Amino acid sequence: MNNEISYRKKNDDIECVHYKNWTKAYPPHTHAEHLMLGIVEEGSVCIVMNGESKIYSKGDEFQIPPDVLHEIKPVDENGYSMLVTCVRADVKDGELVELKDSILDQPENLHLIEGMSRDTNISPFHLIRKFKKMYGLTPHQFQIQCKVRKAQKLLEEEKSICEVTYDAGFCDQSHMDRCFQKIVGLTPKEYREAAKPNSES
Numbered sequence: 001m002n003n004e005i006s007y008r009k010k011n012d013d014i015e016c017v018h019y020k021n022w023t024k025a026y027p028p029h030t031h032a033e034h035l036m037l038g039i040v041e042e043g044s045v046c047i048v049m050n051g052e053s054k055i056y057s058k059g060d061e062f063q064i065p066p067d068v069l070h071e072i073k074p075v076d077e078n079g080y081s082m083l084v085t086c087v088r089a090d091v092k093d094g095e096l097v098e099l100k101d102s103i104l105d106q107p108e109n110l111h112l113i114e115g116m117s118r119d120t121n122i123s124p125f126h127l128i129r130k131f132k133k134m135y136g137l138t139p140h141q142f143q144i145q146c147k148v149r150k151a152q153k154l155l156e157e158e159k160s161i162c163e164v165t166y167d168a169g170f171c172d173q174s175h176m177d178r179c180f181q182k183i184v185g186l187t188p189k190e191y192r193e194a195a196k197p198n199s200e201s
Contacts, residue, residue, distance in 0.1 A: 003079065005186065007195040009156075013088040020081045024185040025073035029145060030136040032104060034086040036064040043080035046073050066091050069136030094134050096120065096127075103139065107146035108169025113139060148183045151176060155192045164188065 004020040015034075021042075028048075044057040049070040056062050064070050066089050074080055094100075099120055103111055116139055117124045131139050151168040155161075161173060170176035180188050 005194050015086045017084045017086070018082075019084070021079045022081065023074050023077065023079035026071055026185060027182060028069050028071045028136075029183055030067050030069055030142075031064065031086065032067060032100070032135065032142070032146070033088055033090065035066055035089040036062075036084055036086055038062050038064075038082055038084040041081040041083060043078050044075040045080040045082060046075050047071070048073075065089075067135045096131055096134055099131070099139070100135060100142070103143050103146055107143050107150050108167065111139065111143055144179055145183060147176075148180050151180060151188065152184065152191060152195070155188055156195050158192070161188050161192075 003022060004018075005022060006018045008016040008018070010016070038056075039061045040056045040058055042058055044055055046053055046055050047062060047064070047070060048054075049064060049068060054062075055075055091097075099116055113124045113127065117127050120127060122130065128138050131137075131142070135142060137145065147168045147170060151164050151170075154164040154167055159167070161176075165173045165176045168176065170179070177187060180186070180191070184191055186194060
């Protein structure tokens with residue numbers, strides 16, 4: 001039984017991800033700019049969203065809105081096969097949208113909580129709480145996730161892993177590898193292979 005994952009980009013606004021006999025779990029994360037639409041093809045998958053767990057099986061459809069904290073995990077050792085379409089859906093609501101957008105646009109920059117607090121005129125403690133309530137992650141967690149998303153895009157452009165490490169703002173390659181595997185479920189090298197236009201789904 002082959003465990004495979006492949007990526008297909010229709011354009012900058014639509015991406016399809018195909019999981020085949022997939023057994024990896026994805027810890028809590030969000031999709032800041034995308035609505036996720038999925039259908040389970042084989043097996044069962046557990047999706048935890050807003051603290052509630054739900055099992056989806058063959059033929060079941062699901063959707064995950066932008067900025068909603070969720071995790072995905074297999075129900076058993078047999079894994080799951082599913083097709084997910086990610087559609088860009090810009091969300092511009094909330095008093096912290098400028099901060100969110102600045103991290104999204106340049107995650108490689110050093111965004112310190114003291115500076116963010118000063119820019120928003122909100123104390124660090126309340127800023128962290130408010131940001132997490134609005135976007136599901138703390139500013140630091142969100143920045144790490146955005147760095148990984150930027151690394152994905154750079155890898156699709158076939159840049160070297162060394163270039164990607166520093167262009168995405170990671171201090172070294174081992175740090176990028178750890179963050180990348182945690183969020184994407186693959187090493188950067190594995191992701192580059194899975195995202196190649198001629199990779200088979």
